[in-house]
Amino acid sequence: MLLLGLLLPGLAAATTEQERLAKGEALAFDRNAGNCLSCHVMAGGELPGNIGPPLIQMRLRFPDREVLRAQIWDAAVRNPDTLMPPYGRHSVISEEEIDQVVDYIHTL
Numbered sequence: 001m002l003l004l005g006l007l008l009p010g011l012a013a014a015t016t017e018q019e020r021l022a023k024g025e026a027l028a029f030d031r032n033a034g035n036c037l038s039c040h041v042m043a044g045g046e047l048p049g050n051i052g053p054p055l056i057q058m059r060l061r062f063p064d065r066e067v068l069r070a071q072i073w074d075a076a077v078r079n080p081d082t083l084m085p086p087y088g089r090h091s092v093i094s095e096e097e098i099d100q101v102v103d104y105i106h107t108l
């Protein structure tokens, strides 16, 4: 019983984390939300576009999550001529949704 008591909270946390990542993935793939697939190749995504670079090895290339979030919040800060929509600045998706997308993208 003691062991179960120690294990269960961990299991619950893992499920929540998985649900969160699944939400991030759904938002990234959704043509009416993130729509990241229209420009980026992403693992598991169908019919991707290639206007932007493939989203691969993200943790290696963006060790700092905040740098990744800033890119998604407003890509124009890094590149004023970017074609990528400023998801945060234009409130395309909510701050909470941006965090879910960032967490998911960080796993790619």
Ligand code: HEC
Binding pocket: 028, 034, 035, 036, 037, 038, 039, 040, 051, 052, 053, 055, 061, 068, 071, 072, 075, 079, 081, 082, 083, 084, 085, 087, 101, 105
């Ligand atoms: C209309 C096309 C377009 C859409 C939609 C788009 N992006 Fe981009 N994205 C780009 C382009 C182009 C770049 C290359 C850098 C630049 O031009 O600013 C880029 C760069 C990035 C980068 C930096 C990649 C690197 O290797 O440096 C990340 C991360 C990123 N996008 C994530 C996303 C996410 C997440 C979404 C969806 C929420 C998204 N993008 C939607 C066009 C797009």
